[in-house]
Each structure stands twice: as C-alpha cells, then as structure tokens.
Amino acid sequence: MSEEASVYGVASQITSYQQSALIGTAVEVGLPNALYGSPMTLEQLTAELGTDPRGTMGLLSGLVTFGIINRRDGMFRLTADGELLADDHPESIAMISRKEWFFYKLWANMPEAVRTGHTQTGAWRDRLENDPDQAHDFLRALDDLCRLYGGDLPGLAGLEKGGRLLDVGGGAGSHAANLVKAVRGLEATVLDLPGAEPVLRERHPELDFVAGDIDQPRFGRPEGETWDYILVSNILHDHPADENERIIGEAAGLLAPGGSLVIYEWVIDEGRTSPPGVASFTPMMVIENEGGWTWTENEIGEWIRAAGLTPRPISQGPGPIAVIRAESDPS
Numbered sequence: 001m002s003e004e005a006s007v008y009g010v011a012s013q014i015t016s017y018q019q020s021a022l023i024g025t026a027v028e029v030g031l032p033n034a035l036y037g038s039p040m041t042l043e044q045l046t047a048e049l050g051t052d053p054r055g056t057m058g059l060l061s062g063l064v065t066f067g068i069i070n071r072r073d074g075m076f077r078l079t080a081d082g083e084l085l086a087d088d089h090p091e092s093i094a095m096i097s098r099k100e101w102f103f104y105k106l107w108a109n110m111p112e113a114v115r116t117g118h119t120q121t122g123a124w125r126d127r128l129e130n131d132p133d134q135a136h137d138f139l140r141a142l143d144d145l146c147r148l149y150g151g152d153l154p155g156l157a158g159l160e161k162g163g164r165l166l167d168v169g170g171g172a173g174s175h176a177a178n179l180v181k182a183v184r185g186l187e188a189t190v191l192d193l194p195g196a197e198p199v200l201r202e203r204h205p206e207l208d209f210v211a212g213d214i215d216q217p218r219f220g221r222p223e224g225e226t227w228d229y230i231l232v233s234n235i236l237h238d239h240p241a242d243e244n245e246r247i248i249g250e251a252a253g254l255l256a257p258g259g260s261l262v263i264y265e266w267v268i269d270e271g272r273t274s275p276p277g278v279a280s281f282t283p284m285m286v287i288e289n290e291g292g293w294t295w296t297e298n299e300i301g302e303w304i305r306a307a308g309l310t311p312r313p314i315s316q317g318p319g320p321i322a323v324i325r326a327e328s329d330p331s
C-alpha cells in the first residue's frame with residue numbers, strides 16, 4: 001500500500017520545538033508571573049524582568065503567535081491560556097512547564113541515549129541530593145499532573161475497604177491522597193527518599209511520611225511490619241526488569257494476609273508501539289532513567305507471579321496509566 005508524504009506536516013513537526021522553547025523561556029525568565037493581573041508596556045516589562053528589550057520583544061512576538069500573549073494599546077497582557085503559566089493562578093501549570101524545560105534541554109542528548117541506551121541525567125537520589133530545587137519542582141509538577149490526569153486511580157483500583165496503605169516512592173503523595181479521599185477508613189503513609197519529604201509536607205500534609213529506600217530489603221521497613229495495601233505508582237518505568245522483580249518481591253513481603261498490591265503504571269502493548277500515550281512516553285524513560293522502560297501486562301504479571309501473588313486482569317480507563325492488582329493469600 002502506498003501512502004502520500006506530507007511534506008508540510010513533517011516540516012511543521014521539525015519546527016514544533018520553537019513553541020515549547022518559548023513557553024519554557026517565558027516561565028524561566030518570570031514573564032507570566034510579571035504579567036499576571038498586571039498588563040505592561042515593553043519598557044515596564046523589561047525593567048521588571050531585567051531582560052534585554054530586543055530579546056524580550058522577540059519572545060513576546062512569538063508568544064503572541066502561540067496565543068499566550070495579547071497586545072492591545074501598546075500593553076502586553078496574558079491571554080486566558082497564558083495565565084495558566086503564572087504560579088498564582090489557581091490551576092497553574094507553571095511547574096509542569098519547569099519540568100518540561102528541564103527535559104527540553106536534556107532531550108538534545110536523545111541521539112546519545114539512542115546510541116548507547118544510557119540515561120542522560122542523574123537518578124532521583126542524585127537529583128534530590130545535588131539539585132534539590134529542581135527535584136522538588138519536578139515532584140510539584142508530578143503533583144500538578146496528578147491533579148490534571150491522575151483522578152482515575154481510585155476508580156481503576158477499586159479498593160473495597162479501608163486499611164493502611166504504604167505508597168512506595170510516593171513523592172508528593174498525590175495518588176495516595178486521591179485514594180484516601182475516595183475510600184472511607186483508608187490511611188496512607190508515603191515512603192520516599194528523605195529529600196522528598198518537604199514537597200510531601202507542602203502538598204499533602206494530611207499524609208504521613210517515612211524516609212525509606214526502594215533499593216533496600218523491605219524498603220527499609222522493620223521485620224514484621226505489614227500493610228493492607230502497597231501502592232507502586234509510576235515506579236516500575238524508572239527501573240530495569242531485574243530491579244522490578246525485586247521491588248515487587250519486597251512489596252509482596254510487606255503485605256498483610258489478604259492484602260493487596262496496587263500497581264499504577266504506563267503499560268505498553270506487546271508490539272511496544274501502542275497505546276500512543278504510552279508509546280510516546282517510552283523515549284522519556286530511556287533518556288531519564290538507567291534501564292527505564294515501559295512494561296507490558298505480561299512482564300508485570302511475571303514479576304507478580306514470581307513474588308507468589310496472582311495478578312488480576314489489567315484495569316485500564318481512557319488515560320494512559322493502568323492498574324494491575326494482586327492479592328496476597330488471606331491465611
């Protein structure tokens with residue numbers, strides 16, 4: 001079957017980086033925060049931002065084209081879309097822009113990641129210790145992404161009753177917080193590296209936090225301690241297969257009899273090219289994490305079975321992230 005080439009379509013894909021670059025730059029130099037609720041002339045804006053007039057006018061020209069800024073009577077103001085980039089907007093997505101700006105720069109190394117298969121950035125532990133501001137903004141962005149897209153977890157997980165839940169590598173606590181809101185009698189504790197604690201306290205102070213380490217036996221939890229639910233959300237894609245088998249084994253070992261393992265993960269089809277939301281997420285995992293990958297239902301199922309549990313069939317909504325649950329023996 002022959003297909004016609006779309007030269008303008010591909011040409012537009014080639015230049016689509018410019019839109020991301022200008023939005024990332026606007027947030028980086030503080031432009032949306034400066035203009036939020038205060039339209040300004042170019043002179044006022046450059047004085048406020050401490051930026052170059054020609055450079056700033058170039059940025060504004062592009063942002064007008066992309067629908068982020070309006071110009072009226074010599075004043076520049078944010079459009080309704082542009083206002084979403086201000087930190088004080090109640091539905092701000094400025095943190096998501098900062099996270100993506102980090103990746104914008106990293107993705108210039110994608111050829112290296114493709115040639116070598118190696119990540120082009122440090123692991124979470126390294127980022128939390130050596131660049132905590134960036135790592136904290138990243139965790140805030142994940143919390144904002146959960147607000148936008150993560151609301152399906154309680155429905156997909158279908159937890160039947162309350163109990164004690166441990167959210168392993170829970171970060172800002174976003175997903176545990178959604179479950180606690182949805183399930184009466186559920187209490188959640190977030191386990192993460194110590195450097196993540198400030199963001200949990202800022203975003204979800206209603207949850208408990210324990211410092212722990214996924215790399216350690218029982219994630220550092222004491223012998224004999226058990227949990228009714230273990231949540232492993234967006235963790236498996238950060239690790240290679242052998243690590244995931246170990247992580248799921250440790251999680252299973254922390255379950256009380258009849259307890260439930262809840263995996264919330266980007267699950268890819270066997271051919272590894274669909275669903276589109278998961279397929280397009282896969283290169284991000286290659287560049288971000290050593291051994292990072294999107295996994296199939298069968299691969300995750302094998303790790304669960306190796307841990308002595310039986311996986312339920314996948315529970316998938318319209319979004320790209322699915323739930324795979326497994327219960328431990330009730331006796």
Ligand SMILES: C[S@@+](CC[C@H](N)C(=O)[O-])C[C@H]1O[C@@H](n2cnc3c(N)ncnc32)[C@H](O)[C@@H]1O
Pocket residue numbers: 124125139142143146168169170171172174175191192193196212213214215232233234235238
């Ligand atoms: C991709 S984020 C997922 C966060 C959250 N579970 C979610 O679904 O949004 C990975 C999380 O794992 C945590 N993490 C990474 N390495 C860890 C380790 N060795 N021990 C505990 N947590 C770790 C990070 O700090 C981060 O919060």
